[in-house]
Amino acid sequence: MTDATMPKTSGAARKTSGNGRNLDLFRVRHIPDSVESRPVPMSVTEPTSLNKPVSKSFYFWLMAPAILVLAFISIYPFFWMIYMSLHDVDIGHVEWNNFANFIKLPSDSRFLMGWVLLAEYSAMCLTLQIIIGVFLALALNGTRLEKVLVTTLLMPMMMAPLVAGMVWYFLYNGTFGWYHWLLQSLGILGAKSILASANTAMIGLVLVDVWQWTPLITLITLAGLKRVPQDQLEANMVDGASPFRNFVSVTLPNLYPVLLIAIMLRFMDNFRFIDSILVLTGGGPGNATKILPVYLFEVSFKFFKLGRGAAIALILLIVTIILGKILVRVFDRQQPSKV
Amino acid sequence: MASRDVIQYETPLSKAFRWFSAVFLAFYVVWTVLPLFVMFMSSFKDLLEAFKLPAVGDWAGVTVFFDFTPTTKHYYELFAHLGFSTYLFNSLVAAGGSALVSVVLGSMCAYSLSRIDFKGKGDLFFWIISTRMAPVVAVMVPLYWIFRQLDLVGTLPGLILAYTTFNLPFAIWILKGFFDNVPYAIEEAQMVDGATRFQALRAILPLVAPGIGAFIVLCILFAWNDYLFAAIIGSGGAKTLPAATRELVQPQNIQWGQIMAAGVVTTLPMMFLGLVIRKYLVTGLTMGAVKE
Amino acid sequence: MAKVSFRNVWKKYGDMPAVKDLNIECPDGSFLSVLGPSGCGKSSTMRMVAGLEHITSGQILFDERPINDLAPKDRDVAMVFENYALYPHKSVYENMANPLKLRGQDASVIKERVTAAAKLLEINHLLERRPQELSGGQKQRVAIGRAIVREPNLFLFDEPIAHLDAKLRAHMRGEIKHLQRTLGTTMIYVTHDQLEAMSMADTIAVMHDGELQQLGTPREVYNHPVNAWVAGFVGEPAMNFVDVGVEDRAGRTHFTHQNFSVPVTEEQQRRVSNGSRESALRMGVRPDALSISMTKPSESCITGKIFVTELLGGDMIVDVDLDDCRIRVKTSTEFAGEEGQTCYMTVNTNKWHAFSKENGKAFF
Numbered sequence: 001m002t003d004a005t006m007p008k009t010s011g012a013a014r015k016t017s018g019n020g021r022n023l024d025l026f027r028v029r030h031i032p033d034s035v036e037s038r039p040v041p042m043s044v045t046e047p048t049s050l051n052k053p054v055s056k057s058f059y060f061w062l063m064a065p066a067i068l069v070l071a072f073i074s075i076y077p078f079f080w081m082i083y084m085s086l087h088d089v090d091i092g093h094v095e096w097n098n099f100a101n102f103i104k105l106p107s108d109s110r111f112l113m114g115w116v117l118l119a120e121y122s123a124m125c126l127t128l129q130i131i132i133g134v135f136l137a138l139a140l141n142g143t144r145l146e147k148v149l150v151t152t153l154l155m156p157m158m159m160a161p162l163v164a165g166m167v168w169y170f171l172y173n174g175t176f177g178w179y180h181w182l183l184q185s186l187g188i189l190g191a192k193s194i195l196a197s198a199n200t201a202m203i204g205l206v207l208v209d210v211w212q213w214t215p216l217i218t219l220i221t222l223a224g225l226k227r228v229p230q231d232q233l234e235a236n237m238v239d240g241a242s243p244f245r246n247f248v249s250v251t252l253p254n255l256y257p258v259l260l261i262a263i264m265l266r267f268m269d270n271f272r273f274i275d276s277i278l279v280l281t282g283g284g285p286g287n288a289t290k291i292l293p294v295y296l297f298e299v300s301f302k303f304f305k306l307g308r309g310a311a312i313a314l315i316l317l318i319v320t321i322i323l324g325k326i327l328v329r330v331f332d333r334q335q336p337s338k339v
Numbered sequence: 340m341a342s343r344d345v346i347q348y349e350t351p352l353s354k355a356f357r358w359f360s361a362v363f364l365a366f367y368v369v370w371t372v373l374p375l376f377v378m379f380m381s382s383f384k385d386l387l388e389a390f391k392l393p394a395v396g397d398w399a400g401v402t403v404f405f406d407f408t409p410t411t412k413h414y415y416e417l418f419a420h421l422g423f424s425t426y427l428f429n430s431l432v433a434a435g436g437s438a439l440v441s442v443v444l445g446s447m448c449a450y451s452l453s454r455i456d457f458k459g460k461g462d463l464f465f466w467i468i469s470t471r472m473a474p475v476v477a478v479m480v481p482l483y484w485i486f487r488q489l490d491l492v493g494t495l496p497g498l499i500l501a502y503t504t505f506n507l508p509f510a511i512w513i514l515k516g517f518f519d520n521v522p523y524a525i526e527e528a529q530m531v532d533g534a535t536r537f538q539a540l541r542a543i544l545p546l547v548a549p550g551i552g553a554f555i556v557l558c559i560l561f562a563w564n565d566y567l568f569a570a571i572i573g574s575g576g577a578k579t580l581p582a583a584t585r586e587l588v589q590p591q592n593i594q595w596g597q598i599m600a601a602g603v604v605t606t607l608p609m610m611f612l613g614l615v616i617r618k619y620l621v622t623g624l625t626m627g628a629v630k631e
Numbered sequence: 632m633a634k635v636s637f638r639n640v641w642k643k644y645g646d647m648p649a650v651k652d653l654n655i656e657c658p659d660g661s662f663l664s665v666l667g668p669s670g671c672g673k674s675s676t677m678r679m680v681a682g683l684e685h686i687t688s689g690q691i692l693f694d695e696r697p698i699n700d701l702a703p704k705d706r707d708v709a710m711v712f713e714n715y716a717l718y719p720h721k722s723v724y725e726n727m728a729n730p731l732k733l734r735g736q737d738a739s740v741i742k743e744r745v746t747a748a749a750k751l752l753e754i755n756h757l758l759e760r761r762p763q764e765l766s767g768g769q770k771q772r773v774a775i776g777r778a779i780v781r782e783p784n785l786f787l788f789d790e791p792i793a794h795l796d797a798k799l800r801a802h803m804r805g806e807i808k809h810l811q812r813t814l815g816t817t818m819i820y821v822t823h824d825q826l827e828a829m830s831m832a833d834t835i836a837v838m839h840d841g842e843l844q845q846l847g848t849p850r851e852v853y854n855h856p857v858n859a860w861v862a863g864f865v866g867e868p869a870m871n872f873v874d875v876g877v878e879d880r881a882g883r884t885h886f887t888h889q890n891f892s893v894p895v896t897e898e899q900q901r902r903v904s905n906g907s908r909e910s911a912l913r914m915g916v917r918p919d920a921l922s923i924s925m926t927k928p929s930e931s932c933i934t935g936k937i938f939v940t941e942l943l944g945g946d947m948i949v950d951v952d953l954d955d956c957r958i959r960v961k962t963s964t965e966f967a968g969e970e971g972q973t974c975y976m977t978v979n980t981n982k983w984h985a986f987s988k989e990n991g992k993a994f995f
Contacts, residue, residue: 160563272472
């Protein structure tokens with residue numbers, strides 16, 4: 001190598017670089033190109049002491065208020081719930097009763113019936129909502145009117161379930177309800193209101209739930225449809241699939257996770273909300289629509305058997321928590337599998 | 340790339356589907372709007388006019404529905420004599436208060452949960468979310484008992500606290516998702532530039548502000564529409580609109596005109612808010628599991 | 632296998648033309664690469680062939696048969712997508728079997744063909760896996776596998792290796808080219824990477840702003856670009872452009888610049904004087920058509936000042952400042968220039984180009 005190949009490291013030779021542009025702003029310091037290569041360490045010695053880890057206390061202080069409030073309104077009541085479920089609780093009178101609240105439950109036909117009716121109610125609501133909701137989404141997806149129509153469909157969801165129940169109670173009324181008139185005129189019903197007969201009351205409730213919440217399924221499905229990877233649909237088309245085939249083999253599998261979420265959410269809401277049922281039938285006629293949460297409401301706040309209510313509530317809560325555990329697992333897994 | 344208009348190649352099947360879905364859509368829109376329409380119209384009808392119905396099978400008689408002289412007397416009645424202005428105020432305070440408490444505490448907690456890892460975080464998180472999923476009736480049994488002892492039954496603070504049982508976990512859960520989407524690098528850059536942790540947090544707030552705003556609205560919506568807590572915890576001194584509406588149903592004397600008017604008063608503001616936060620609605624109603 | 636022809640094909644999105652008046656003939660069994668930057672209309676072109684997009688005007692023909700109104704499934708093409716578009720809920724085997732299954736093949740035939748294709752692509756040990764368990768390169772092979780299990784009219788590859796890392800990309804280039812030669816199926820390959828197009832295609836169609844710029848073999852496109860745009864797009868490092876004056880000195884045309892004055896060859900002189908009366912044009916010269924030295928080799932050389940040198944391992948790129956622009960020169964690693972020093976470059980006049988300043992058209 002000649003002398004010229006060795007980079008000069010003196011500042012003087014470099015001063016001319018930059019082509020006369022003003023470099024005053026930045027002080028240019030040159031680092032020699034030929035740094036002696038560093039030897040690779042042959043052995044690594046374990047550290048003899050560890051440094052103090054970064055403190056997380058800032059974050060814990062931020063979390064504290066919310067956790068405390070939540071503890072007060074959820075854990076504290078939970079222990080009370082256990083305590084109450086083991087006692088006879090009346091206003092101003094609490095007495096241990098040797099698990100009587102729980103022991104009586106298996107022989108309480110309304111308690112058992114409550115579960116059956118809850119299952120029946122949920123099954124009917126979900127089946128109808130999924131079928132109608134998904135179909136609506138498919139019919140709406142990509143059409144010109146999509147935005148307007150979706151906004152229209154949203155309206156029932158914004159309504160307080162209680163108000164919805166009131167309006168439907170009015171519509172179902174046997175003497176002046178318009179829907180009753182319609183059902184009668186179509187020959188589906190007799191003079192008795194749909195809510196007044198034990199055979200049909202449940203259907204009446206399901207219709208209200210379908211009316212109010214099917215749009216949620218539609219909305220979720222639409223969001224899912226937008227996420228179906230376009231290129232998979234296209235690839236399948238090029239592979240030779242018909243539109244129907246494409247739907248079955250690409251769209252549906254991609255939709256499956258969001259539908260699962262939708263089902264779980266609605267299912268749990270059927271446990272959670274009983275506002276419209278309280279208005280429409282209050283569990284009647286007889287006990288025909290006394291799904292478990294309604295029964296629980298009646299026991300606790302109509303008869304004020306708070307101890308018994310707490311026992312039922314505890315069981316209901318445990319079942320919900322198990323369902324919730326499943327739901328959270330579904331949430332975690334549903335992240336769209338991108339290929 | 341420009342908008343991808345995937346072309347549809349018409350087949351008899353797809354044609355049939357299109358027709359069927361158009362008809363179905365039309366039918367469904369009517370079915371959705373009809374109850375709302377009836378509610379709205381009936382709130383302007385005199386009691387007897389609201390009960391007018393054609394004979395069974397008399398399809399042409401449907402026009403009696405429109406045969407009335409509009410009156411605003413039910414609305415007047417609600418606010419002048421039935422104290423609905425108080426209930427409206429209660430609703431506003433209870434819903435707004437719980438939304439505010441939930442979102443302020445919730446975003447602090449969500450931010451921390453999003454930024455650090457610690458043992459038992461998963462369990463803590465599950466506890467938070469199960470609080471939200473718990474059936475309202477079940478939660479209410481012990482809560483009613485506790486609130487009675489603390490003299491919180493029938494008070495607005497009590498109601499706010501009650502609504503916080505579902506709004507706070509909801510806010511934490513959703514907002515954590517929001518903070519997860521803000522790259523930590525932004526705060527790191529802030530801190531390298533000389534900000535304290537707290538200033539760094541403030542720096543990313545504008546990024547999540549639209550989401551936080553939307554979820555204040557959603558929390559208001561959930562609380563506003565609640566009936567069970569309002570009926571039990573709020574009964575007496577803190578009656579909200581749904582609870583007051585329910586009380587218009589009296590044996591032998593159901594004031595349908597007033598009920599419908601109260602329904603309109605309860606529903607309209609929420610429909611409006613729903614439209615405002617339309618973009619976040621799906622995320623909110625699915626607990627953040629589905630995003631649009 | 633088929634010949635593909637584009638006849639006056641237009642694609643418009645609303646009023647926005649994405650492809651303008653495209654005319655290409657792609658002979659049976661050949662490898663056509665459609666090359667251009669993003670947004671040049673190359674993907675729209677391919678999607679029109681696949682039937683995923685409507686052809687606004689004009690015709691696309693397979694073996695002289697117009698296919699404008701056929702659904703994708705009736706066109707008998709196979710396509711590899713940029714993001715692979717594998718079905719995540721199906722195994723590799725099912726992914727590859729999909730096109731055969733949709734065409735109602737027997738299970739035994741499907742098995743045979745999928746196995747054969749998997750063997751060819753060396754993915755036969757992955758057949759039971761799901762796409763998310765595969766690496767990028769493996770997914771890409773599965774996507775190709777799905778395309779070759781049948782014997783389609785035509786392969787459409789839409790930037791299939793754009794998402795792979797550099798080393799794997801180089802490897803797959805060779806594989807895809809070999810595959811096409813082995814199967815002998817007509818292939819249209821869309822890419823924005825000129826290196827891919829150059830190294831694989833029989834014919835390159837260079838597109839820009841929806842217009843076909845040049846259609847030719849890789850050699851033609853590289854050595855004789857029809858305009859300044861193509862010249863600038865093809866080749867790495869990119870061609871240097873210098874605005875020069877045109878002057879007559881002793882009967883010979885010279886390209887003149889503050890830093891140099893270089894005579895053109897006789898043939899080139901004829902072309903320039905036939906072509907225009909412009910007194911200034913744009914000279915284009917590739918970095919490897921320049922030789923650089925620290926001593927002045929002759930009078931007709933370019934004088935400049937070294938801005939920076941970049942060592943690329945086997946080669947060295949020297950950025951040289953002229954008075955009004957900067958050019959890049961490719962040289963050997965032996966080159967000993969220092970930043971800021973004056974250097975001299977000689978142009979290989981057999982390998983330079985001249986373009987009109989007005990419309991970019993090449994004179995030579």
